Amino acid sequence: MNETDDNNPLFPDPHDRLSRLQHTLDRVASALARIADGAASPTISETDWRDSLSRMDFKQPREFKAVIDWLVNALSEGTVHMTHPGHLGLFNPKPSVLAEAGDLIAAAFNPQVCVRSHAPVAVDIERHTIEAVADRAGMPEGSGGHFTSGGSEANATAVLCALTQAAPTYADEGVSAFDGTPRIYVSAESHLAWLKIAHQCGIGRNAVRLIATDGNGAIDIDALRGRVQKDRQDGDVAVLIVATAGTTNAGMIDSIAGCRDIADSAGCWLHVDAAWGGAIIASDRYQTTAMPLGLADSITIDAHKWFATTMGAGMYLTRDPELLAQVFHVQASYMPSNDQAVDLYVNSMQWSRRFIGVRLFVSLAVGGWAAMAQHIDQSIDLANYLASRLADAHWRIENAQTLAIVCATPPPDSAPVETIVQRVVDSGTGWVSLAKLEGRPVLRACLTNHDTTKRHLDALATTIVTVAKP
Numbered sequence: 001m002n003e004t005d006d007n008n009p010l011f012p013d014p015h016d017r018l019s020r021l022q023h024t025l026d027r028v029a030s031a032l033a034r035i036a037d038g039a040a041s042p043t044i045s046e047t048d049w050r051d052s053l054s055r056m057d058f059k060q061p062r063e064f065k066a067v068i069d070w071l072v073n074a075l076s077e078g079t080v081h082m083t084h085p086g087h088l089g090l091f092n093p094k095p096s097v098l099a100e101a102g103d104l105i106a107a108a109f110n111p112q113v114c115v116r117s118h119a120p121v122a123v124d125i126e127r128h129t130i131e132a133v134a135d136r137a138g139m140p141e142g143s144g145g146h147f148t149s150g151g152s153e154a155n156a157t158a159v160l161c162a163l164t165q166a167a168p169t170y171a172d173e174g175v176s177a178f179d180g181t182p183r184i185y186v187s188a189e190s191h192l193a194w195l196k197i198a199h200q201c202g203i204g205r206n207a208v209r210l211i212a213t214d215g216n217g218a219i220d221i222d223a224l225r226g227r228v229q230k231d232r233q234d235g236d237v238a239v240l241i242v243a244t245a246g247t248t249n250a251g252m253i254d255s256i257a258g259c260r261d262i263a264d265s266a267g268c269w270l271h272v273d274a275a276w277g278g279a280i281i282a283s284d285r286y287q288t289t290a291m292p293l294g295l296a297d298s299i300t301i302d303a304h305k306w307f308a309t310t311m312g313a314g315m316y317l318t319r320d321p322e323l324l325a326q327v328f329h330v331q332a333s334y335m336p337s338n339d340q341a342v343d344l345y346v347n348s349m350q351w352s353r354r355f356i357g358v359r360l361f362v363s364l365a366v367g368g369w370a371a372m373a374q375h376i377d378q379s380i381d382l383a384n385y386l387a388s389r390l391a392d393a394h395w396r397i398e399n400a401q402t403l404a405i406v407c408a409t410p411p412p413d414s415a416p417v418e419t420i421v422q423r424v425v426d427s428g429t430g431w432v433s434l435a436k437l438e439g440r441p442v443l444r445a446c447l448t449n450h451d452t453t454k455r456h457l458d459a460l461a462t463t464i465v466t467v468a469k470p
Contacts, residue, residue: 009061020064027072032083035076036451039428040084044077085452086430086460088386088445091248091276091305095359096450099309102362106355113353114345117336123344126357129364133301134317136281136369138294144321145298146348147356148314151275153349154300155242156197157316159184160327160349161298162240162269163201165320171327174202180235185209185228186242187219187254189437191273194242217252217399217437219243224259228266238266245291246277249435249444250398251405253277253291260295272296275314277403279306282372286380286402306404306448308375309359316348324348375450379404383447385454389461398437407435407442414468417441423467430460 012020052074081087083094095103111119113126126147134143148154162184163170167177175182182203186194188210195205209227214220228238241263243254256272263270272278272293278301280286281293293299297320303313318324324347325340337343345351364372383404387397394411409417421434421443435444443464 009064020068023065024068027068031072031076035081035084038084040081040086040431041425041428042078042080043428044074049074049078080431082449083451084431085449085456087449088447088452088460089431089433091302091446091448092311093305093308093448094451095304095310096308096363096367098363098366099303099359102359103310105362106358109355111355113355114343114351115335115337116339116342116344119355122355122358123342125361126355127342129357129361130315130317132364133281133315133360134299137278137299137301137317138281138292139296139299139317139319140294142321143317143319145315145317146324146344147303148316148348149312149350149356150304150314151191151273151300151302152193152197152314154275154302154314154316155191155193155271155273156200157324157327157349158242158269158271158298158300159194159197159201159240161318161320161323162271163203164327165269165323166237166239168326171329178237180237182207182237182239183209183228183231184240184242185211185224185238186273187211187213187244187247189213189217189219189247189249189252190242190244191248191275213252213438215438217247217250219254219259221255221258221262225262228262232266238268240269240271241266243270243272243296245272245274245293246403246405248276250407250437250442251277251403251446252399253402256292256295263297269297270295271298271300273300275300275302276305278302279372280376280403282307282369283376283380284373285377303360306376306379307360307363307372308448308450309363312354313356313359321347376404378450379447382452382454382457383445386445386447386457386461389457390464393461393465395464398440398442404447406445406447407437408445409440409442410468413470415470417443420464420468424460424463427463427467429463430456432460432464 082092111122113119113122116123130145169177184207194208198205198207212220212223232238241259243256243259245253260270298318301315303309304311328347331338340346383406387406390408391397395408397408399407418434421432424432433444435442
C-alpha cells in the first residue's frame with residue numbers, strides 16, 4: 001500500500017509529472033517562437049503586472065497549467081529577451097539547447113556535489129570538463145579548478161588564493177598576517193566587482209588600485225609598473241595583478257605578457273579575468289593571436305557568456321589547484337568525508353551546490369570544440385559586419401574589437417548617443433546598450449546570440465541610422 005499523500009500537487013505520480021513537464025516545454029517553446037518575431041524589450045504594463053502578481057497570494061492552490069501559462073506569458077512580456085536575435089546587449093547569450101538539456105538533467109537528479117562520495121559521477125564530470133578547458137587555455141599539466149556561480153565568485157577565489165599565497169597565515173589571521181597594506185591592481189576599465197570582492201575578503205575597497213588605461217581601453221603597462229613600484233617602496237604588499245581579457249565596455253584585452261613580467265618582478269599572483277573573452281580558446285582562427293591565457297596563475301571564464309550555457313556557470317582555473325585546499329579547508333563532523341583533492345566543500349567557496357558543469361559538458365560532448373569554434377567565429381564575423389554597416393553610415397568605430405563587441409559613435413549633428421540607444425531599445429527592433437569607453441559615451445553591441453543573422457543586423461543598422469537623426 002502506498003502510504004504517501006497522492007493528492008499533494010508538489011509530488012505527482014510519474015505519469016502526471018511527465019505530463020506537467022511536457023506542458024511546460026510546449027508553452028516555453030511556443031513563447032520563444034513568438035519572441036523571436038516580436039520586440040526584444042519588455043512590453044508589459046507595470047501597473048497591470050503588479051496587480052496580477054498581488055493576486056498570487058498563495059492562500060489557495062491553483063491549477064498547474066494555469067500557473068505555468070501565467071508565468072510564461074508574464075516572462076514573455078516582462079523581460080529583456082536574451083533569446084531574441086536582435087538582442088545585442090551585455091554578455092548574456094541565448095543558451096544552446098545542449099546546455100538547456102544539461103540544466104534539465106541537473107534539476108531532475110538534483111545531485112549534491114559538495115562531496116564526491118554523494119555524487120561521484122557529477123563531481124568527476126565537472127573535474128574532467130575543467131581540466132579540458134584548462135588544457136585548451138594553455139595551462140600546464142596538473143592544472144585544475146572548479147565551476148562557480150559566475151565570474152564574481154571565480155574572481156573572489158583568485159583574490160583569496162593570492163592573499164593566501166602571499167601570506168599563508170592569512171586564512172586564520174586575516175589582514176594582520178601582512179606587514180603592509182595588501183594591494184590588488186586592476187584596469188580602470190575592468191569589471192568593478194573587484195571593489196565588492198575586496199570588501200568581502202576583508203582587505204577593504206581601498207586595497208584596489210584602479211590603473212589608468214592606454215587611451216584605447218586596455219591597461220597602461222607603464223602606469224601599472226610605476227604604481228606597483230611606488231606601493232612597494234611605501235611598504236605596501238603587491239598581492240594580485242589582474243589582466244582583463246575582454247573588458248565589459250569594449251572587449252579590450254590587457255597585455256597578459258606585460259602583466260606577467262610585472263607580477264614576476266613583484267612576486268605576486270597573476271589572474272586573468274577572461275569571463276567573456278576566454279571562450280575564444282575554442283577558435284583555431286583567433287585563440288593564438290588574441291591572448292596567452294596560459295601565462296596566468298589563474299583564469300576566470302564564464303560558460304554562461306560566450307560558451308552559451310544557461311545562467312550561473314562560471315569557472316575558476318588554476319595552475320596550483322592544491323592551494324585551493326589551503327584556502328577553503330574546513331572540517332565538519334556531519335560531513336561524510338574530508339578529501340581535499342575531490343570534495344568541493346573543502347576546495348571551493350560554496351558548500352551545497354548545483355551540478356553546474358553538466359551544461360558545458362553536454363555542449364562539448366555533443367558538439368566538441370569544433371561546434372563551439374563555429375559559434376565563436378560566427379559571432380566575430382557578425383560583429384565585423386555590423387561595424388562595417390555602421391562605418392558605411394559614417395559612424396565611428398571606437399574599439400579595435402576582436403571579441404565580438406562593437407562600440408560606435410554617430411557622425412556629427414546626430415542625436416546624443418544616450419538618446420539613440422534609448423530610441424533603438426524603444427523600437428523593439430533590437431536591444432543595444434549604452435557604455436563608456438575612455439570616458440566617452442558609446443553605443444555598444446555584443447554579438448553572442450547564435451540565431452542572429454546579417455538580416456537582423458541590417459534591420460538593426462537601419463534603425464540605428466534612422467533614430468540617430470536629431
